[in-house]
Each structure stands twice: as C-alpha cells, then as structure tokens.
Amino acid sequence: MPGAKAVPGIPGRLSSTCEQQGQEMKSANALIKSPSIRVRCEHFGALAWQTSPRRIYRLDAAAAAALLLHDQPRPEDQQAPPVAGLGLTGEAWHQAVAGLRDQSLLVPVHAAPAGITAEDVRAARHVLDSDTPRCAVLKPLWVHIQPFTRCNQHCIHCYCHGGPKADPFLLPVGTWLAIIGQLDDYGVFDVYVTGGESLLYDGFFTIAEEILSRGMGFGVSTNATILPERTLAQLRDLRIGTEIGRASCRERV
C-alpha cells in the first residue's frame, strides 16, 4: 500500500475485525484515526503503533499528515482538501488516505464530519514541523523499568542479585510516575516493569494504572508465586495477563 506498511517481521494481514470494519465502511459517512493506535513522528514520516492486534506501521510523510488530519471525523470523499500547504498533491493525499483505510489505521465512523480547511492544514504543518526530527533519532520503542529489586525467591541465576535482602533501590512512586510521563512524551510505546518480584512492590498497581491510562503497552515480570485472589482480581481489572516462566518452577532455582 502506498504510504503505510507493516514493519518487516510483523504480520500485515487484515484481521476479521478489520474485514467487518470494511463492511461497515460502506455505510459510514466519515473516517477517523483508529483509537487503538499511537503515532510518533519520525524523520521519514511516522511510526503508528497498534495495541491489538499488535503491529507497528512505518508511514511516509503523506500518510503521517493524513493520519494527523483525521484526529477528528473527516468526510470520506472530500474531493479537494487544501493540502498543498503540506507539500502534497491531491492524488498523493487520496493515495495516503486509501492506504491508511486499507490498514485500518483510518476507520469508518458515523459522525458529522468536518471538512479539512486551510487552517487545519496550517495547524497540522505546525505540529509536524515541531514534532518531526530533522535527522534519524534512535528512540526506543519500549523501555524496561525496575522499581523494585527485592524478591521472595533465591534463584541461583538471578540477573539482578534479587532476593529478600536485596538493596531495594527504592524511589518515590511519584518519581516513577514522572519518568513514565517523560517516556510517554518521548514517544516510547511500551513500558515493562521488571523486578525483583514486582507484585511485592507497594506502588506496582499505581505504576501499572499510569502506564495503561496513557494508552501505552504494559508488561510485568513476576515469578507468580504470590498471586492471591485480590491481586488476580486487580490484574484482571487492568486486563493484565501473566506468563509464567518454566525455569522459575524448577525446585533447584
């Protein structure tokens, strides 16, 4: 597709949900940026990150601009949007929109659409000028944070010298919340909380809620030996799944 493509190694097949959306598209009167994606300006255009199904798309400059201008419902077939201020021809614009629709990065919506005006284009130009790096910047897609190094286990292979007596290196929870905000502003898509045993950490759910409320991806490392019903319920409420490593289940470790 012109404008947007899945990053190599990440499958690009349309899901059945997208196919259903395709049917709905025929009757919807507007297009809007999919609420399940986050966008980060890059020197080549942008990266769009979708949580479910999990994919990352590389967008060229035309697709990045088209996505930005669909932050609100736009007419499906605006014939001549004034996009010359973005350095785009009408044909490039329509190709970009069609490509984004094909990948379900633009989705149909039943809403009163607002036509794209010259003022909208100027505002988008301003955002792109201020947010787009002039050269390649190696930003991480995801970051691991380690707010707690203590643990209830004594694994011989422990990578962080954890255990019940480890130095906890505790920072105030507010400091971690500020760090998460900075990571979000910087364009990091996912934050993973490692340990120690994170579920022993008092601020764990405060940090988890902060990450998730920002629409960032979230992961946690746990040895899963302390999962009382209350903790499981909290994990379920936040829609956090757990994977349990087999190594942690061996008696010797």
Ligand code: SF4
């Ligand atoms: S469960 Fe993980 S953090 Fe705890 S001691 Fe074992 S390896 Fe270290």
